[in-house]
Amino acid sequence: QQQVKQSPQSLIVQKGGISIINCAYENTAFDYFPWYQQFPGKGPALLIAIRPDVSEKKEGRFTISFNKSAKQFSLHIMDSQPGDSATYFCAALTQGGSEKLVFGKGMKLTVNP
């Protein structure tokens, strides 16, 4: 059972465009939602995260939008740059338990110059 579903699987955007990655979750006990960025051959790097009591969080060019009633959240990358080309994973966890992250399958982003 996949608890976090991520879409699309891949995305190609032009430099300067907006990249949008969507995730949906099933477990209402999740209370922390991070996004990770992974470059080929590297480990995932924590990019930005949100809690369900907040509908939006912005850090630089990265914004998370959160819809608790729909159990969905999304990552927006504004002014996308070629250096943003990577695989992006959404994840979720339940605090107070074992804090194990449940990951989506990832989305490969390509930003063309």
Next chain:
Amino acid sequence: NAGVMQNPRHLVRRRGQEARLRCSPMKGHSHVYWYRQLPEEGLKFMVYLQKENIIDESGMPKERFSAEFPKEGPSILRIQQVVRGDSAAYFCASSPNGQLYEQYFGPGTRLTVT
């Protein structure tokens, strides 16, 4: 502050051999998590350890896999009698006390079973 360290970065084993993967958490972190990533897949949780304790091993296969995090030294993920299906990237993450939700990942060990 050095990040999470993993070694070796690449490991080749023949079927039936043992694989030992090591993880040194970030300084001051006493919580370690192991995840496995298959090609084109997301990361799957395997085990969560604190010093000298296994907290959650619900994602670990019941046979051939074991993990430890001793009082001194790195955390070890051990795979006995490896099979081709064990070929994957294995990532370790660590988190500080009081902020268990913030997990920082190492560069991974890529295991290839021939």
